[in-house]
Amino acid sequence: MSARANAGAAAGIIRFSQDGHWDQDVQVLLRHARSEAVVAVSNPTRSTDHLRLGQVVVGDLLASGKQVRLLYSPDYLESRDRQPLLRHSSQGAQIRVTDNDFHNALIIDRRVAVLWSGAGAEQPYAYLVREPAILRTLHQFALLTWQSACGLGNHLDSHGAEFDEMSLKVLNSLNLGLIDEAAARRLGVSLRTYRRQVAELMDRLGVRTRFQIGVRAAELGLLTPGLD
The missing domain is CATH 3.30.870.10 (Endonuclease Chain A)
Known part of the structure; x- marks a missing residue:
């Protein structure tokens, strides 16, 4: 060319x-x-x-x-x-x-x-x-x-298959500021499983810290208060 x-x-x-x-x-x-x-x-x-x-x-x-x-x-x-x-x-x-x-x-x-x-x-x-x-x-x-x-966030939010119910619950637990042990008990999973879910969310959202997870989740409209 x-x-x-x-x-x-x-x-x-x-x-x-x-x-x-x-x-x-x-x-x-x-x-x-x-x-x-x-x-x-x-x-x-x-x-x-x-x-x-x-x-x-x-x-x-x-x-x-x-x-x-x-x-x-x-x-x-x-x-x-x-x-x-x-x-x-x-x-x-x-x-x-x-x-x-x-x-x-x-x-x-x-x-x-x-x-x-x-x-x-x-x-x-x-x-x-x-x-x-x-x-x-x-x-x-x-x-x-x-x-x-x-926006990309609204599109992903309307196509919820990208983030299943457990992923959304983990996001909301992080948003509430719960420590890992408390969040795992709240969701009925092992501490290891919870931490693996958090690591996978960081990878999927392209971030490096838990704080950034919350920022990206908010930008993408993924936080759903009341989802326990």
Whole structure:
């Protein structure tokens, strides 16, 4: 993509193939973000390299203080591991989910965008866009869709299979500030089982301390007072 993009940058819109090194080329664009990136994924590609590299680069952007908005379809969330999403959320990414139709898109600093087809496309394609008028339209449409979407926490809360009843009870015990022994007795489990549940929740929520568990659980709307 790089050579073709450089050769035709003045054209404003460049079509290129998704084969070859396009994954790496898109990641290079992301790494050069100056202040913000909007990533909208409705129908992802099947490339595991693209997914893995995307997770790494989003993490790098957040670590360097860039603003990152992530817009996903429910189908995307159902097909992917939630832990990277929860970790990105804990790092400051703004993540929302929508049932509305939208196109796979990446918009960087409102100065360059990439549109691409997802898995199952008969003729996979991708476009690099630098035309200012089109970029403004893409950015406005992406933000309007993002603003009308629901937060990741609300989505997970409405899809309670992600956190079973015992997990929610453990979260509430932690929120009440109960010591492990008291919480285990309250829930009718062994101390070892309770501590294992806490460790699993820390891993699933992408946090390192029990205090952070409470913060993330509150942000995701997982705390349910009265659940004993």
